[in-house]
Amino acid sequence: MAKYQLVLHGGRVVDPLNKIDGVYDVGVVDGKVAEVTPALSGAEAKEIIDLHGYTLMPGVIDTHTHIRGPAQRMIAKVGVCTALDMGAGEQVVQEFPERGVGLNIVYLKTVGPWAGEIPSETEVAKHIDQAMTGGAIGVKIVGGHNPSTPAATARIIEMANRTKAYVAFHVGTTETGSHLKGLLEAVELAGENSLHIAHVNSYLRGLIKDPLDEVREGLAAIEGKKNLVHESYLAIINGTGGRFGPDGLPTSHVTRLNLKMGGYSVDMKGMEQAIFDGWGMVQGLEGGETVMLTGQAGVDLWKARNTNVSMSFPVNQPQATFLTAVRKQKNGKFVVDAISTDGGSTPRNVAVEHGLALVRYKALTLNEFIWKLSTAGASMLDLKDKGHLGVGADADITVLDLERGKAAMTIVGGKVVMAHGVIYGKGGTIVTTPRGEAYVKAAAEANGFKYQVVHPEEMLIYTKRQGA
Ligand SMILES: [Zn+2]
Missing domain, CATH: 3.20.20.140 (Metal-dependent hydrolases)
Known part of the structure; x- marks a missing residue:
């Protein structure tokens, strides 16, 4: 049996927490980082992804x-x-x-x-x-x-x-x-x-x-x-x-400010003009993803959806x-x-x-x-098992193409979720707390996704005071 479920080969690995920056192979076992060394034997891997020229960072x-x-x-x-x-x-x-x-x-x-x-x-x-x-x-x-x-x-x-x-x-x-x-x-x-x-x-x-x-x-x-x-x-x-609400004003106070900032009146007419001019961008759906619509197309959608x-x-x-x-x-x-x-x-x-x-x-x-x-x-x-790529960390890795200034791959738990703009992933993990575990666990078991329990009192919002 292969020792590694996945080997990410030949990329530059940068992990500030563990002070790693160099060309390494990353071996993945059970969704975790099992090894980060200069050269792993490919013979021991079920799957190898060649990442020469790419940079790997913690997800x-x-x-x-x-x-x-x-x-x-x-x-x-x-x-x-x-x-x-x-x-x-x-x-x-x-x-x-x-x-x-x-x-x-x-x-x-x-x-x-x-x-x-x-x-x-x-x-x-x-x-x-x-x-x-x-x-x-x-x-x-x-x-x-x-x-x-x-x-x-x-x-x-x-x-x-x-x-x-x-x-x-x-x-x-x-x-x-x-x-x-x-x-x-x-x-x-x-x-x-x-x-x-x-x-x-x-x-x-x-x-x-x-x-x-x-x-x-x-x-x-x-x-x-x-x-x-x-x-x-x-x-x-x-x-x-x-x-817009029945009072003829945008229900969001932020939207009211935004119209003012663009020099538009805070009413339906002002909004219509703002969208038509491109100051206000309306979210529509295209090819299963959100796109921004302005001009007549934006105005039409805003009206069709009753604002x-x-x-x-x-x-x-x-x-x-x-x-x-x-x-x-x-x-x-x-x-x-x-x-x-x-x-x-x-x-x-x-x-x-x-x-x-x-x-x-x-x-x-x-x-x-x-x-x-x-x-x-x-x-x-x-x-705690994310944000770095030490041994035992979750194999959550964002593969960067520094030349193009973009993410080339998204790897979560050792599984390729996205490569070069194509989505391969399914399901995922809901992260909850002990108080929400019963609810999330039931949904996870019924629908075949995973869950993880974390503790708010261990989060930076509550631990920062203890820091230097
Ligand atoms: Zn937000």
Whole structure:
């Protein structure tokens, strides 16, 4: 019998955690890295993949995605092995049998909004408990799009901390919004409590001050705070909704801001013109994946769906995108923990491509790129066998084509999920906590996918304080 189920032969292996950078063969047994040595005997392998000229990194862990519809295909194509969904809850599990392409998926569940009366502690605890028993690792506060009051928001953060549930926040309350003031407010609302601040770059759009001043102030507010974890993404387009309510306004407050930023009136007419002009991009489906539609095609789809479409606007400032990705503290650690995509079904899964552009530009070293796209995510999600390629690590590997600046292959648990743009994977693994295990296990057994249990109290959001 072959000793290795798979040998990845002749590629450059870069693993910052284990300080490895060189040409090695990687032997895989039972989905784990069994050997990383200069030359393995091919005779001992069931399958060999020749990776001369390619670079192998620990699999990309995307710490901010939206796993709906075609999202898993789309992120697998760009090298993502593991993704944290920001808010879909058990919908992820329900779609998994049909949509899974072999990736590891972790998810949060949206709570709120509570825009009026402050919910009681019991009420909030009940919602957090529902999220957790439904397999989520914690909750997402939608803030910006559909805000709660500051008091309600603080209560959600506090209650999540009490039971060590994960808690992420798209900043903004009824008093602020999805901008610098919302970010500063979020830091205050957290107080001493732990909090994941979602997509830091997206609040620094120059709505309050000059964008560069906003970046300085925003990063200074979070720098060195050990109760906060965060990510930022490298796309200029955002993600929001095109839906209008009976009051004739977009239901998302972010969308209202986006129309204003483009100089459009905040009403149906303004939206129609924005889409027609290409300022507002409507998500349609083509070839089983999401595409952006503008012009008449965009307007038609938006109307055909009674305005209920996902949309993007080109509102992120390059200064913020760039600096939130590369800025470091005096001690050499990054101010923002990780680079994410905030993609998935929104076609802006550019973390690898744009991240490698930063490497080419020498704004990040390759080691730093890998740290921010994989190693950081592993500690954020208590995935101790991921984020590195030491012996015993999960054989989750993103194969990079540095020449083209892209991911060439996505390998998860020693199985090829994607190679050169073609998807081969099926099923996958849902990552949950002890509180969600019963629910996820039942679904996994009924539908033939795998699951894994992690512990929120072991995640960076709760362990950062102990770090140096
Ligand atoms: Zn998001």
